[in-house]
Amino acid sequence: MANTLAAGNLTFNPLYKEVKMRITRSLVAGEWKSGEAIPSESRLAGQFNVSIGTIRKAIDELVAERILLRQQGRGTFVATHTEDRTLFYFFHIVGKDGSRELPMTEMLSFRKVKAGPEHATPLGIARGAKIFNVQNVLKLAGKPVVFDQISVPAALFPDLDEDIFGKRAGTIYGLYQARYGINVIRISERLSAANPPAEAACLLGMRATTPALMIRRVAYTYNDTPVEHRVSWVNTANHEYLSDLWKNEMR
């Protein structure tokens, strides 16, 4: 059974890994759009000619990675970048009292520039390649708390402009996903403490001599492909960064 597909595959992979890869390929190709249901387990079992248990095991992993979402009685869906999902998995700033709140985003500038090494390296693109550069201020409870500097390769977001970015309906990653078919599935963040640059300090209503949290984020889509680089400055007078792996997994 397993050996019937082979197809020039060197390393032996269990069947369910093969199935997982094929499902992932369909996701990358955009065959199943975000928010839509993928074919039912029994249909996939038929298509791939494997048992339903093997399909389940493949989907299990994609669900664990939050790429797919299962709902009993309804189906299996491609995860959407809703505000809830962002708040939970991609936005880590919380009030010192533990309050979680989705920020209001205010765009300050939008530019198309050539990538310097500080952006080209984390994005894995050539120096001098075109990137879009967006500056945002994030407000919590009406007050500015985070200053974001976002960089994305222009090649991945062909027609992006200030209007499209500024007048999007939902979250930023929701825009990437809905308009460009780019699905951010993982982020990596590196944090340090430093004095904020004058511009950031001013925007965040703090003195440039007050310590701020600097976050350098790289967002990845499938196959660990970087798609966004983001440098954030956070005023931690009343907020902090929460790193709480696992909290709300299982139970």
Add this chain to the structure above:
Amino acid sequence: MANTLAAGNLTFNPLYKEVKMRITRSLVAGEWKSGEAIPSESRLAGQFNVSIGTIRKAIDELVAERILLRQQGRGTFVATHTEDRTLFYFFHIVGKDGSRELPMTEMLSFRKVKAGPEHATPLGIARGAKIFNVQNVLKLAGKPVVFDQISVPAALFPDLDEDIFGKRAGTIYGLYQARYGINVIRISERLSAANPPAEAACLLGMRATTPALMIRRVAYTYNDTPVEHRVSWVNTANHEYLSDLWKNEMR
């Protein structure tokens, strides 16, 4: 089967959750010590009078939570707090070049004191209860980078003293686990930027006017019971905090 215990339990629990709870109870009770193998799947299936698949599903979740560890052909083991595990899941400070290294710990002080609200609250104990208070400096590549202030309830660590803590063989959580049967399985960290107190600045070889990273950690054992509170100051001149959910899960 599931309904025989009930005990005022409204919500229906699937069998495998029941099995998972019973396995967890055995772990809490110390029936199976860390590093040891738990009974084989077929034996557990016999003991609990459920199918082997149900046992597998229960163990699957405990493995995902890194409480158990499976090895084909050998058995299923209670995870041990080795240095590797600490480096990977509980120590998040890395060099700015991405280098990961286990720190050298140097104890500065060890005291038994009454818990103030700042420690009693996160630890979920009464104000005034006895706690041990340990101060450490962590060195990376021979140079001090982190200043740790650790607080643990004395009630949980009966005979702990300076010698036991200072002359332990492995990691701190390894000591908790091996000597007191307390297994740290999850941590929650809240980060902010601030000027370090004079003592910390001095120890870390930085000026008190240089921003430092402050980390407040709570470590939990089974059932979300807090067992340790830790406040750390990090000199982020050459190091940073890495928050990289998922990176090395699956593949």
Add this chain to the structure above:
DNA sequence: TTCGATTTGTTCGTATGTATT
């Protein structure tokens, strides 16, 4: 070194329960 027992890993199949439409 080989062999056999043990243990987990993978795959298949079936039946039934529960949630949704």
Add this chain to the structure above:
DNA sequence: TAATACATACGAACAAATCGA
């Protein structure tokens, strides 16, 4: 109500890794 889809549970067979005789 009926059909559909995922969730749970059972069982069986074989593969792959480990370990000791």
